[in-house]
Amino acid sequence: xxxxxxxxxxxxxxxxxxxxxxxxxxxxxxxxxxxxxxxxxxxxxxxxxxxxxxxxxxxxxxxxxxxxxxxxxxxxxxxxxxxxxxxxxxxxxxxxxxxxxxxxxxxxxxxxxxxxxxxxxxxxxxxxxxxxxxxxxxxxxxxxxxxxxxxxxxxxxxxxxxxxxxxxxxxxxxxxxxxxxxxxxxxxxxxxxxxxxxxxxxxxxxxxxxxxxxxxxxxxxxxxxxxxxxxxxxxxxxxxxxxxxxxxxxxxxx
Amino acid sequence: xxxxxxxxxxxxxxxxxxxxxxxxxxxxxxxxxxxxxxxxxxxxxxxxxxxxxxxxxxxxxxxxxxxxxxxxxxxxxxxxxxxxxxxxxxxxxxxxxxxxxxxxxxxxxxxxxxxxxxxxxxxxxxxxxxxxxxxxxxxxxxxxxxxxxxxxxxxxxxxxxxxxxxxxxxxxxxxxxxxxxxxxxxxxxxxxxxxxxxxxxxxxxxxxxxxxxxxxxxxxxxxxxxxxxxxxxxxxxxxxxxxxxxxxxxxxx
Numbered sequence: 001x002x003x004x005x006x007x008x009x010x011x012x013x014x015x016x017x018x019x020x021x022x023x024x025x026x027x028x029x030x031x032x033x034x035x036x037x038x039x040x041x042x043x044x045x046x047x048x049x050x051x052x053x054x055x056x057x058x059x060x061x062x063x064x065x066x067x068x069x070x071x072x073x074x075x076x077x078x079x080x081x082x083x084x085x086x087x088x089x090x091x092x093x094x095x096x097x098x099x100x101x102x103x104x105x106x107x108x109x110x111x112x113x114x115x116x117x118x119x120x121x122x123x124x125x126x127x128x129x130x131x132x133x134x135x136x137x138x139x140x141x142x143x144x145x146x147x148x149x150x151x152x153x154x155x156x157x158x159x160x161x162x163x164x165x166x167x168x169x170x171x172x173x174x175x176x177x178x179x180x181x182x183x184x185x186x187x188x189x190x191x192x193x194x195x196x197x198x199x200x201x202x203x204x205x206x207x208x209x210x211x212x213x214x215x216x217x218x219x220x221x222x223x224x225x226x227x228x229x230x231x232x233x234x235x236x237x238x239x240x241x242x243x244x245x246x247x248x249x250x251x252x253x254x
Numbered sequence: 255x256x257x258x259x260x261x262x263x264x265x266x267x268x269x270x271x272x273x274x275x276x277x278x279x280x281x282x283x284x285x286x287x288x289x290x291x292x293x294x295x296x297x298x299x300x301x302x303x304x305x306x307x308x309x310x311x312x313x314x315x316x317x318x319x320x321x322x323x324x325x326x327x328x329x330x331x332x333x334x335x336x337x338x339x340x341x342x343x344x345x346x347x348x349x350x351x352x353x354x355x356x357x358x359x360x361x362x363x364x365x366x367x368x369x370x371x372x373x374x375x376x377x378x379x380x381x382x383x384x385x386x387x388x389x390x391x392x393x394x395x396x397x398x399x400x401x402x403x404x405x406x407x408x409x410x411x412x413x414x415x416x417x418x419x420x421x422x423x424x425x426x427x428x429x430x431x432x433x434x435x436x437x438x439x440x441x442x443x444x445x446x447x448x449x450x451x452x453x454x455x456x457x458x459x460x461x462x463x464x465x466x467x468x469x470x471x472x473x474x475x476x477x478x479x480x481x482x483x484x485x486x487x488x489x490x491x492x493x494x495x496x497x498x499x500x501x502x503x504x505x506x507x
Contacts, residue, residue, distance in 0.1 A: 056409045078411040085402040093424050093499075105420065106412040154410070162402075 003070035004031035005158070005190050006055070012063035013050050024050045027064070028218045030209050034073045037184050037191040039201035042211035042219075043251060048194045051211075052160050055192060056081050068158065075157055079107055082151030082159040082189075086166045088143035090135040096122065096146050097131035103154045114153060121149040124183060141172040145179070152187055161193045165200070174232065177203055181230055198251075202243045203230060210250045219250040291471035296478065299471040305460060307479070313455040315483050317373055317445040321380025322487065325437060328381075329388030330430065337396040337422065338414065350389065358383040358444065362451040376448030376456065383444035384437035388430070395429025396422045431495040438491050442484040 011028040014021050025047040032038050040048045053059040054066060057077045069075025082103070090099045097118055104114035122128055125145040127138075135143055144164060151159050164180075165173045177200060184191055195201050201208045202224055210220040224243060226234055234240055273293055279285065280292045287295055300307060336343035361382060369375035399422055407417050449458025457476045464472040 053405070056405070058405055058408055081409045083402075083406050083409055085406075087400070087402065089400055089403050089406065091421065091424065093427075102420065103406075103410050106407060106410045106416055 002033060003072065005034040005036075005068065005070060005073050005075075006032035006192075007065070007067040010064035011051070011054065011061050011066055013047065013054065013059070014062045023216050025054075025061075025211075026215065026217045028209075028211075029064075030207075030218070030221045032190060032192070032207075034070075035188060035190055036206045037181075037193060037204055039205035039208045040192060040194045040211060041196065041198055041201035041208055041247060043196060043213045045216075046211040046213040047216045048196075048211055049162055052162050052192060052194055055158070056083060056160055073157065079154060080157040082154070082156040084144075084147050084151045084159065084161040084164045086163040088135070088140070088147040090143055090146055090150075092135055095132050095134055096127065096138070099135065099146060100150045100153050102150060107154050109154060117155070118149065118153050121152050122146070124152075124186060125149045126179065139172075141168055141176060144168065144176065148180070148183065152183075152189070157190060159189045159191045161191060163195055164193075166195070166197075173197075173200070178230075178232070180204060181228075185229070198244050198247045199235060201247070202226075202240060203235060208243070208247065210247055212250060212252075220246070222246065288468045288470045291474055295471045296474040299469070299475040302472065305464070305472060307475075310455060310457050310460050310476075311479055311483070313373060314445060314449065314457040314480065315486075317376040317448065317456065318380055318441050318483060318487060320373075321377040321445060322384055322437065322441040324377070325381045325385035325388055325441070326434065329385050329433070329437075330392050332389050333392035333396055334418065336393050337418075343393070347393070350386070354386040354390070359447050362447060365448070366452045371452035371454065373455070376445050376453060379448035380441040380444035384440040387436040387440065388433040391429045391433030391436075392426060395426025398429070399425060427495075427499050431491065431499060434491050434495075435488065438488045439484065441487065442480060446480060 008028050008030055011025060012023075013025040015024050016022045028047075028051060030038075040051060042048050050059065054061045055068065068077070069080075090096075091102070094102075097115070100118040100122060101111075101114055104111070104118070119128075119131065122131060125148050127142060127145055127149065130138065130142070130146075135146070138146065148164070151161075165176045168176060180193075181204060193201070193204055195204075205224050208220075208222045208224060209218065210222070211217070212219045222243060226237075226239060277293050280290055291299075299305070332346075336347065358379065362379060365375045365378055365382075369378060396418075403421055404417070407421065412420075445456075446458040449456040450462065453459045457480050461473050461476045464476075
């Protein structure tokens with residue numbers, strides 16, 4: 001029996017001053033097994049990003065239990081988190097390789113090892129040959145690939161992605177979804193993927209956690225029983241449609 | 255490449271054209287020399303040994319560069335302190351914005367009272383006039399960090415110094431250079447005003463001396479030399495900017 005890597009029990013988060021409180025998350029309860037790719041889906045303002053920041057250790061939570069790591073899968077909060085945001089946020093003055101190296105520099109990882117690893121990761125995300133380019137020389141999708149490589153350079157156990165493909169055009173987004181699944185398989189990381197794309201959430205996730213806004217609460221936790229590797233034609237299968245319909249219902253869109 | 259060559263050629267031609275227009279205006283219009291000397295007469299002013307050109311150039315250049323360099327160090331350091339402490343910024347920033355409204359030229363007589371006259375007070379004049387643009391643009395630039403980048407550094411428990419040296423300072427460089435360019439022009443004005451108000455050396459002082467004897471060619475030469483010092487400073491700033499910022503397209507070359 002493998003223990004969960006992340007265990008959330010009744011997690012609450014409140015913003016604002018007493019008397020003028022705004023509930024960002026109420027009672028988030030779910031587990032993430034090691035190596036899972038869990039999609040967090042919900043409308044804007046449902047607290048998905050807040051939950052991600054709690055997991056990243058950037059925000060404290062106001063109630064409940066957050067536990068990351070287990071006896072078999074240890075977790076060091078300062079070294080084991082990788083982050084990818086909606087914008088690539090590459091440093092414009094650094095070449096791609098140097099951008100990927102940023103977390104390694106901050107953590108003080110020996111540069112020779114880090115460089116080798118950064119090059120391997122750039123090859124993994126399909127950017128071999130772009131090491132010495134500046135970010136402006138790359139398209140949006142390629143910049144986001146570099147950001148994914150950056151999130152993996154210090155070999156974190158947990159990668160948190162906050163709508164990483166939200167700013168890309170629809171076709172690039174589909175392509176990046178397939179790429180992400182491939183990278184996830186090869187890198188073997190636990191990934192939490194925040195999105196408001198329902199189809200994207202189902203397509204990527206081994207599990208989809210549905211959050212609703214107003215009031216913010218956790219509505220469902222669905223194990224996605226679709227085979228791996230996933231292919232785009234699965235999106236037209238009956239099973240896929242059932243999952244998306246179930247999520248649409250939770251979000252009051254049916 | 256040929257576009258660059260063309261650009262430089264046109265720039266040189268424009269300057270030569272101005273010289274020519276000046277020459278033609280003075281000779282064809284038979285303008286008296288004490289009103290406007292010809293380019294040749296202006297150049298001849300350099301031959302007058304009593305004017306101590308080299309000393310005066312050195313004095314004025316020292317004032318400009320010293321005041322400017324001090325403003326750069328103080329401006330960037332203060333801006334950094336402000337990004338580290340929100341409280342200090344909220345307290346001092348409005349005050350500095352108000353102080354910036356003081357016409358620095360009006361401080362001239364006071365600076366002379368406080369520091370007598372000479373190279374130091376004139377450097378102070380240059381400093382006081384050019385510290386604000388550097389401080390304000392740097393503070394703005396240091397603040398312009400995407401919140402998610404802060405999250406990224408904080409999620410790795412990065413230090414304040416790492417944040418500054420790896421992200422804030424390089425990110426703020428285009429802003430800092432914008433401030434430095436404005437300040438370079440102001441520093442020259444500040445030093446000369448200082449010399450006008452009270453000094454015993456420098457190109458501004460020399461201008462006041464030769465004004466009495468209506469040696470207009472020497473006045474023209476002094477203005478020209480002041481301009482050249484300013485261009486040297488501005489050119490150095492541009493070269494540094496080119497070296498540090500332009501190559502990665504943070505701003506257009």
